[in-house]
Amino acid sequence: MLSQTFLKLGVSFGLIGMAMGVYMAASHDHTLAPVHAHINLIGWVGMFLAGLFYAQRPHAAAGRMAQAQLISAVLGLLILTPGLAGVLLGFSFGEPMAAIGSILTIVAMLIFAIVVFRTKASMI
Numbered sequence: 001m002l003s004q005t006f007l008k009l010g011v012s013f014g015l016i017g018m019a020m021g022v023y024m025a026a027s028h029d030h031t032l033a034p035v036h037a038h039i040n041l042i043g044w045v046g047m048f049l050a051g052l053f054y055a056q057r058p059h060a061a062a063g064r065m066a067q068a069q070l071i072s073a074v075l076g077l078l079i080l081t082p083g084l085a086g087v088l089l090g091f092s093f094g095e096p097m098a099a100i101g102s103i104l105t106i107v108a109m110l111i112f113a114i115v116v117f118r119t120k121a122s123m124i
């Protein structure tokens, strides 16, 4: 089920993001703090929230828009965060990757916004 996929992705990114936070705290190297921040915020918080929404709205979860959102969100985060790390570490691949990842991430959000606006509470 799509809601389960979002929830599982959310907790998985949460574990990765927090492990990175623990490593940063232990090593006193906070260079990649924005990467940690976005794995946690877009990955853990954003995806878990989408999962909770779709768990409450199975009708919306069954649609193609929800699938498109899932694909765009996952690809977006997997491209955005290494891209952001590249920018922070001074690699030239960073900026184009971060740009592509950002576009996919915001497209996922746009799709989600359309789904949320279109979904009526009675459509459960």
Ligand code: HEM
Binding pocket: 017, 018, 019, 020, 021, 022, 023, 024, 025, 030, 033, 034, 036, 037, 040, 041, 044, 045
């Ligand atoms: C085990 C859990 C976590 C640990 C050990 C941890 C650790 C850290 C560390 C060491 C920094 C760098 C701080 C600095 O450079 O000033 C940081 C930054 C940050 N963390 Fe976490 N973190 C954890 C969980 C989370 C979670 C769950 C979120 C969000 C949902 C989060 C959001 C952020 C944000 C937004 C920043 C950047 C703050 C800024 O603007 O400097 N962290 N974290």
Ligand code: HEM
Binding pocket: 033, 034, 035, 037, 038, 041, 042, 045, 046, 101, 102, 103, 105, 106
């Ligand atoms: C398309 C999606 C997004 C892009 C491209 C993006 C990009 C950025 C960039 C370029 C920065 C500055 C990083 C730096 O100072 O080096 C930033 C900071 C930050 N963003 Fe995002 N962001 C996105 C989504 C979000 C979302 C959805 C949240 C929260 C739910 C968020 C929370 C933050 C926070 C807390 C900071 C400060 C973190 C820090 O300074 O370490 N961002 N973001």
